[in-house]
Every structure is written in structure tokens, then in C-alpha cells.
Amino acid sequence: MKSVRRSQLCKALLVPTSLLTILLYLGVQSTERDVNPAALANIFKYFADNVQPKTQQQKEAQYAIAISVLRAQCTDIHADIQNVFSNKDAKHVKDELRKEQKCVLCTDSRNVIAARPNHTTDEHSEHVLLYPLGESPMEKLLEQADQSSCVVFYSYNSPCVNRCIRGKDNILNGLLNWINSRKNGMNAFVFEEIWKKGSKNNLEEEFLKINAIVPLYRCKRTSDGMECWKCVENNNVATFCLPENK
CATH class of the missing domain: 1.20.5 (Single alpha-helices involved in coiled-coils or other helix-helix interfaces)
Known part of the structure; x- marks a missing residue:
């Protein structure tokens, strides 16, 4: 018994x-699919110094860029981004953006796509890279990447609520298309500045939608260089990723 x-x-x-x-x-x-914010900071400090286009008034211009790199670039703070995206390649991308041309694997490394807003059609830069589904620049980038790589998508301004999430330039299906092809991969969506026309409540709601598809981060230039932060933990949006209370 x-x-x-x-x-x-x-x-x-x-x-x-x-x-x-x-x-x-x-x-x-x-955990294995999580990027290290400190490693992201190194990547985007390099972008800020070497790729960021300017307006005619010499202010930071809106643009979007995506890059496929080895996972170590997204996890190891000592990894050197120049090993996979050289100064020569960065200069070429910046030159194309300055001319408002789209870069689709336009460098020797063939691991970068980038665009500014299309002023002819008024299409936003994030949408330019993610659409049309089936033949987007992002899909061409993903064809070069495998599940062991890290794919990072960056927009200087956070996606605007009225156009990029709820309007004609809705990027959510484009993000889903990206992640569905890399469910076991390391991926991150990153922005720097908070789009000024979005209210805090709306941004919080929409950031949760983005993060439900792909991990969302904010990288911001500081007096010490660049700081990055994961925007969502336990379904709460970090204050670092939202407008400051005034």
C-alpha cells in the first residue's frame, strides 16, 4: 500500500x-532573443555620428534604417559595428539619404536598408521600408539574414499615431510580416525622438501594439553619448519612452 x-x-x-x-x-x-540596450547604444551612437541626415536648416532629419548583423553586435558591448558596417558604407548610405534616395542593400556589406520620407507621395520612411508586402526593402534585407542574426529597425522619430499606426501608412502589418519570417530570431524596433504630435495616452497605447509584435526600445543621445532603454516591461511602458510631463 x-x-x-x-x-x-x-x-x-x-x-x-x-x-x-x-x-x-x-x-x-x-532571454536569448533579448538584445542588450548597452550594445544597442553603441550601434545608434555610430548611426548618429555617421548616418543621420540633416534638414536644410541643419537639424536632425527624419529617416528610417534597418540593419542585419551578428547577434554579438546586439549583445556584446565590446562588439565593433564597423566590422559589419564600415565607415565607407555608412558614408554611402548618408550620401544617398542626403539626396533623398532609398538605399536597398546599397553597400558592399549588403546588410542595410534606409529611407527618408517620400515627399512626392508623402509616404513615411518607416512605411517605405516595410511595404509593399511581398517585395519590400525589409523583405530583401531578411533574405540576407538567418535566424542566428540580429535585425534592428530604427526610426529617428517614434511612429506617429494618426498615420503610422491608425492611418494610411499603418506599419503594423509590415512589422508582422517581418517577425513572422523570424519568429526565433533576435529583433528590435528602436526610435530616438518622441513624435511631438502624439499624446502620452495615445503613444502608450500604440507602443504596446508595436511591442506586442517586436520588442520596442528607445535610444536617446545624452551628455555621456547614447542611452537605450527597453520600452515595455510587464505590459507597462517605461517613462523613458514617453513624453515628459510639462
Whole structure:
């Protein structure tokens, strides 16, 4: 009788242990797909210094860029972005953006796409890179990437609510298209400045929608260089990623 009870007890304990193992495995998998904000800071400091286009008034201009790199570039703070995106390549991309030309794998490294807003059609730069579905610049970039790489998409301004999330330049399907092809890959969507025309409540709601598809980060220039922050934890948007209270 004691033997039967011991056997039943062991079986009862096996189920929670197996479940715990699965949950721990999933947790490890999630961690393995998380980028290191400090490593992102190195990438975007380099972009700010070498790629960022200017307006005619010499202010920072809106643009979007995506890059596929080795995972170490997104996790190791000592990794050198110039090993996968040289100064020569960065200058070429900046020159194309200055001419308001679109870069689609236009460098020797063939791991970068970039665009400014299309002033002829009024299409926003994020939308330019993510559409049309089936033949977008982003899909051409992803063809060059595998699941062991890190793909980072950056927009200088945060996506605007009225056009980029709820309007004709809605980017959510484009983001889904990206992630569906890289479900086990390391991916990040990054912005720098908060688009001034979005209210805090609206931005919070829309940032949650983006983060539900792809992890959302903000990188911002500071007196010390560049600081990056994960925008959403436990379904809460970090204050770093929202407008300051005035």
C-alpha cells in the first residue's frame, strides 16, 4: 500500500517538474532573443555620428534604417559595428539619404536598408521600408539574414499615431510580416525622438501594439553619448519612452 502511495506521489510531482522545465526553457529562449540596450547604444551612437541626415536648416532629419548583423553586435558591448558596417558604407548610405534616395542593400556589406520620407507621395520612411508586402526593402534585407542574426529597425522619430499606426501608412502589418519570417530570431524596433504630435495616452497605447509584435526600445543621445532603454516591461511602458510631463 505504501509502495502504491509513493508511486502516486512521484507521478504527482513529475507533472509540475516537467511544467517547470518547459517554463524555464521558454524563459531561457526569451532571454536569448533579448538584445542588450548597452550594445544597442553603441550601434545608434555610430548611426548618429555617421548616418543621420540633416534638414536644410541643419537639424536632425527624419529617416528610417534597418540593419542585419551578428547577434554579438546586439549583445556584446565590446562588439565593433564597423566590422559589419564600415565607415565607407555608412558614408554611402548618408550620401544617398542626403539626396533623398532609398538605399536597398546599397553597400558592399549588403546588410542595410534606409529611407527618408517620400515627399512626392508623402509616404513615411518607416512605411517605405516595410511595404509593399511581398517585395519590400525589409523583405530583401531578411533574405540576407538567418535566424542566428540580429535585425534592428530604427526610426529617428517614434511612429506617429494618426498615420503610422491608425492611418494610411499603418506599419503594423509590415512589422508582422517581418517577425513572422523570424519568429526565433533576435529583433528590435528602436526610435530616438518622441513624435511631438502624439499624446502620452495615445503613444502608450500604440507602443504596446508595436511591442506586442517586436520588442520596442528607445535610444536617446545624452551628455555621456547614447542611452537605450527597453520600452515595455510587464505590459507597462517605461517613462523613458514617453513624453515628459510639462
